Amino acid sequence: MSFWLIKSRPSAFSWADLEAAPARTTAWAGVRNYQARNFMRDRMKPGDPVLFYHSQIPKPAVIGLAEVASESYPDPTQFDPGHRRYDPTAAVAEPRWYLVEIRAVRQLERPVLLRELREQPELEGMDLLRQRSRLSVQPVPPAAFLRVLQLAGSDAGGVS
DNA sequence: GCCAACGTTGGC
DNA sequence: GCCAACGTTGGC
Numbered sequence: 001m002s003f004w005l006i007k008s009r010p011s012a013f014s015w016a017d018l019e020a021a022p023a024r025t026t027a028w029a030g031v032r033n034y035q036a037r038n039f040m041r042d043r044m045k046p047g048d049p050v051l052f053y054h055s056q057i058p059k060p061a062v063i064g065l066a067e068v069a070s071e072s073y074p075d076p077t078q079f080d081p082g083h084r085r086y087d088p089t090a091a092v093a094e095p096r097w098y099l100v101e102i103r104a105v106r107q108l109e110r111p112v113l114l115r116e117l118r119e120q121p122e123l124e125g126m127d128l129l130r131q132r133s134r135l136s137v138q139p140v141p142p143a144a145f146l147r148v149l150q151l152a153g154s155d156a157g158g159v160s
Numbered sequence: 161g162c163c164a165a166c167g168t169t170g171g172c
Numbered sequence: 173g174c175c176a177a178c179g180t181t182g183g184c
Contacts, residue, residue: 033167034167035167133165134165134167
């Protein structure tokens with residue numbers, strides 16, 4: 001099992017949106033970064049725990065616990081000329097972009113602010129904490145993942 | 161709104 | 173293969 005963090009701009013898609021989605025699940029579509037794609041396509045497996053992070057707000061924070069809810073499959077938005085993330089270079093026979101589905105497990109007892117995460121020496125090395133990290137789908141070391149839940153006031157319930 | 165850091169594109 | 177231009181991300 002691997003542990004992950006995904007970022008979302010709440011104005012585009014928030015934790016509340018995920019909780020309100022049918023079956024609390026959504027296809028994580030629109031990612032157009034090869035590193036992020038490779039994680040989704042090759043490494044993310046159903047049941048893997050995922051931290052859900054709100055970016056581009058005054059207090060960026062991890063807000064929810066989610067999980068991978070499907071195997072990876074081609075992102076349909078790459079083939080849709082009307083979609084903002086349409087990729088004219090992608091062919092159905094040879095998809096370029098892949099996604100997994102994400103399911104909300106539970107909201108954290110409280111958001112864990114980026115500022116707080118930066119104060120934790122044992123979290124050094126998390127990609128999120130790199131200066132100007134831009135990777136929107138990233139692996140998290142298991143110990144760091146549990147530490148974030150701990151900071152939120154959770155036990156590791158449902159994760160380990 | 162600013163701006164640094166990247167990733168991608170495309171001319172050469 | 174180089175590298176400038178460009179677009180995007182995301183903290184502040």
